[in-house]
Amino acid sequence: MDTTDVVIAGAGPTGLMLACELRTLGLEVAVLDALPGRTGESRAGGIHARTMEVLDQRGLLDGMLAQGDPRQVGHFAGIPVDFSDYATRYPFTLVIPQSLIERELESRAAELGVTVQWDAPVARYRQDAYGVEVEIGGSNGIRRMRAAYLVGCDGGRSAVRKLAGIDFAGTEATMTGMLADVELADPPAEQFFGHRRGMGDFSAVQLQPGWYRLVVQRHDLVLERGATVTFDEFRANFTEIAGTDLGMHSPRWVSHYGDAARHADRYRAGRVFLAGDAAHIHYPAGGQGLNLGVQDAVNLGWKLAAALRDGADDDLLDTYESERRPVAARVLHNTRAQTALSRPGPHTDALRDIMSDLITLDDIRHRIGLMITALDIDYDTASDHPLAGRRVPDVDLVTADGPSRVHELLRPARPILLRLDNTSPIPDESNGHFDAVLASSHATHWPVPGVGDIPRPAALLIRPDGYTAWATDDPTATPPDTFRNSLTPTATH
Ligand SMILES: Cc1cc2nc3c(=O)[nH]c(=O)nc-3n(C[C@H](O)[C@H](O)[C@H](O)COP(=O)(O)OP(=O)(O)OC[C@H]3O[C@@H](n4cnc5c(N)ncnc54)[C@H](O)[C@@H]3O)c2cc1C
Numbered sequence: 001m002d003t004t005d006v007v008i009a010g011a012g013p014t015g016l017m018l019a020c021e022l023r024t025l026g027l028e029v030a031v032l033d034a035l036p037g038r039t040g041e042s043r044a045g046g047i048h049a050r051t052m053e054v055l056d057q058r059g060l061l062d063g064m065l066a067q068g069d070p071r072q073v074g075h076f077a078g079i080p081v082d083f084s085d086y087a088t089r090y091p092f093t094l095v096i097p098q099s100l101i102e103r104e105l106e107s108r109a110a111e112l113g114v115t116v117q118w119d120a121p122v123a124r125y126r127q128d129a130y131g132v133e134v135e136i137g138g139s140n141g142i143r144r145m146r147a148a149y150l151v152g153c154d155g156g157r158s159a160v161r162k163l164a165g166i167d168f169a170g171t172e173a174t175m176t177g178m179l180a181d182v183e184l185a186d187p188p189a190e191q192f193f194g195h196r197r198g199m200g201d202f203s204a205v206q207l208q209p210g211w212y213r214l215v216v217q218r219h220d221l222v223l224e225r226g227a228t229v230t231f232d233e234f235r236a237n238f239t240e241i242a243g244t245d246l247g248m249h250s251p252r253w254v255s256h257y258g259d260a261a262r263h264a265d266r267y268r269a270g271r272v273f274l275a276g277d278a279a280h281i282h283y284p285a286g287g288q289g290l291n292l293g294v295q296d297a298v299n300l301g302w303k304l305a306a307a308l309r310d311g312a313d314d315d316l317l318d319t320y321e322s323e324r325r326p327v328a329a330r331v332l333h334n335t336r337a338q339t340a341l342s343r344p345g346p347h348t349d350a351l352r353d354i355m356s357d358l359i360t361l362d363d364i365r366h367r368i369g370l371m372i373t374a375l376d377i378d379y380d381t382a383s384d385h386p387l388a389g390r391r392v393p394d395v396d397l398v399t400a401d402g403p404s405r406v407h408e409l410l411r412p413a414r415p416i417l418l419r420l421d422n423t424s425p426i427p428d429e430s431n432g433h434f435d436a437v438l439a440s441s442h443a444t445h446w447p448v449p450g451v452g453d454i455p456r457p458a459a460l461l462i463r464p465d466g467y468t469a470w471a472t473d474d475p476t477a478t479p480p481d482t483f484r485n486s487l488t489p490t491a492t493h
Pocket of ligand 1 (some may be wrong): 010011012013014015032033035044045120121122123153154155156158159160179257275276277278284287288290291292293
């Protein structure tokens with residue numbers, strides 16, 4: 001029987017990101033997918049600021065920036081939200097098809113020695129105190145693989161979740177969205193988004209040169225999950241709501257979605273974890289799902305590595321659910337609100353008018369936009385410094401090796417103790433728990449989204465996923481042992 005450290009079920013963005021994280025940390029992984037090969041389909045059409053930061057932390061962003069189209073205005077239920085003054089290097093949404101994101105992640109995974117095993121659905125598993133034995137189906141018959149952990153990144157209908165007996169409760173679909181990626185004989189003079197008319201709304205957004213994503217949403221129709229929509233049906237629905245078909249032709253892909261919102265009641269069953277759509281599904285408003293999955297993966301990856309390589313306390317693995325489940329719950333909540341704000345009729349029109357007015361106020365625009373972009377995530381930590389639990393700002397630094405910036409230091413996915421007080425030499429205080437870096441930052445104040453500008457700290461302990469575990473304004477302070485213990489060394493570099 002083949003053995004590996006971690007079996008990942010699903011080669012979507014979540015599974016691929018997790019594979020890259022685990023390989024960067026030196027673990028062996030097997031990525032299995034039920035499909036015969038990559039489809040090239042793109043449900044998601046963009047990524048937000050925090051996901052771009054997370055990708056940048058691993059040197060994965062440049063290729064995507066080169067292929068994407070930055071747009072400074074996002075939206076909440078189709079109401080524009082200006083992101084341009086958010087305190088991040090990426091104050092925009094990057095419009096980029098999911099297929100290109102997957103291609104970038106898959107090629108990084110390949111560089112790190114992982115090739116996706118297609119036609120390899122996880123069919124069953126059983127676990128004991130030491131590991132998980134996974135039964136893999138596919139056209140070549142049944143085979144088995146043993147691993148220390150199994151992670152279900154196998155999408156909304158997750159077999160891993162069902163096999164683990166994890167409940168997936170939530171709310172049923174109340175509407176239907178249909179989408180088609182097409183060429184247009186009569187493209188609109190300007191792209192448009194969420195034009196409301198009759199029982200629905202419609203959009204036309206250019207995804208790539210010459211290629212448009214048309215969407216029509218209807219609140220008088222709920223399609224079955226397994227239903228198919230033909231191009232002719234899409235055209236008829238779009239024309240009925242929009243009053244034109246824009247000369248659509250040559251469809252690449254036609255699909256549909258709903259606003260069902262479901263959440264796994266646990267993210268962990270012993271040695272089995274869920275991440276991405278396997279753990280949460282929701283209305284795609286605001287384009288948050290892929291972002292959530294990629295960030296789930298980055299939260300889980302270093303914790304699995306710490307548990308496997310360094311015998312980190314099992315409690316560290318439990319923090320995956322306690323940190324990430326509330327983040328997804330908030331997305332389900334805001335997407336339900338967006339469905340309500342999208343319903344047709346004069347009452348919703350009035351509510352939208354009021355919301356559109358409120359969203360011009362900076363405080364409200366920031367509150368909503370920081371939630372959509374996930375820049376304001378605030379994990380629980382025992383440190384009471386304003387940076388603690390927040391994603392570390394990507395400020396410019398000067399280190400002994402020359403100019404750098406905070407997120408660049410995170411490329412090897414190692415915990416870092418960053419000392420910014422250069423009046424005394426850095427003591428050897430890490431004992432292998434983290435890499436100690438002495439640097440200077442010219443910025444006297446650091447901007448923290450959702451908090452404001454804070455004085456530059458004297459030192460901070462940064463987790464591999466880019467969140468601050470501990471920070472201090474006292475140049476003589478060192479991280480308490482509790483923080484060292486939860487950042488056990490990975491020692492693979
Ligand atoms: C219309 C639409 C627009 C969207 N737009 C956005 C957007 O702009 N931004 C955004 O962030 N999100 C968006 N999303 C959501 C986004 O597409 C998903 O959240 C994302 O694909 C989830 O990634 P994942 O890897 O978790 O799951 P998936 O992408 O669903 O991948 C799961 C993989 O698991 C495989 N699998 C299934 N069963 C098994 C099994 N038994 N064993 C092994 N493998 C298995 C599947 O073949 C698949 O490859 C949108 C969704 C829709 C429907």
